[in-house]
Amino acid sequence: MPDRKKSEHGKPISPADEAAIKSAIADAERASSGEIRVHIERVCPGDVMDRAAFIFEKLDMHKTALRNGVLFYVAIKNRQFAVIGDSGINAVVEKSYWENLSAEIIERFHSEGLAAGLTYGIAKTGLYLKKHFPFQKDDINELSDEISFG
Numbered sequence: 001m002p003d004r005k006k007s008e009h010g011k012p013i014s015p016a017d018e019a020a021i022k023s024a025i026a027d028a029e030r031a032s033s034g035e036i037r038v039h040i041e042r043v044c045p046g047d048v049m050d051r052a053a054f055i056f057e058k059l060d061m062h063k064t065a066l067r068n069g070v071l072f073y074v075a076i077k078n079r080q081f082a083v084i085g086d087s088g089i090n091a092v093v094e095k096s097y098w099e100n101l102s103a104e105i106i107e108r109f110h111s112e113g114l115a116a117g118l119t120y121g122i123a124k125t126g127l128y129l130k131k132h133f134p135f136q137k138d139d140i141n142e143l144s145d146e147i148s149f150g
Contacts, residue, residue: 035142
C-alpha cells in the first residue's frame with residue numbers, strides 16, 4: 001500500500017481514486033440490501049481491528065435494519081487494513097471469508113494500488129451480499145456512499 005502525502009484537494013487519495021471507490025460502492029449496493037463504507041486515515045492509533053470496530057460504530061454502521069454493513073478500513077502510513085461486517089452478515093459468513101478477502105485485497109494494494117484493491121474488494125463483497133441480502137424493492141440507502149477520512 002503506498003504511503004502518499006495528502007493530495008492537492010487535502011485527501012490522501014486522488015479525486016479519480018475517490019470517484020472509482022464511490023462508484024464501486026454504489027454498484028455493489030444496487031445489487032443487494034447491504035451497506036458498504038470505506039474509511040481512510042493516515043495513521044491507525046493502536047490495533048487495526050479495534051480501530052476498525054471503533055470507526056464502524058462511529059459511522060453508525062451498526063444501525064442498519066438488517067445489520068448488514070461492511071466497513072473497509074485503511075491506515076495509509078501504517079500500511080494497515082481491515083474489513084469487518086456487522087452481526088447480520090457475520091451470522092451467514094464464515095470468518096475465513098473476511099480473512100481470505102483481506103488477503104486478496106492486500107495483494108491488489110501491492111500490485112495495483114489502493115483504489116484497485118478497494119474496488120476489487122467492494123465488488124466481491126457486493127456479489128457476496130447479493131447472495132445473502134438480495135436487493136429489495138423497498139430498499140433504501142441507509143448509509144452514505146461517501147468515503148470518510150480521519
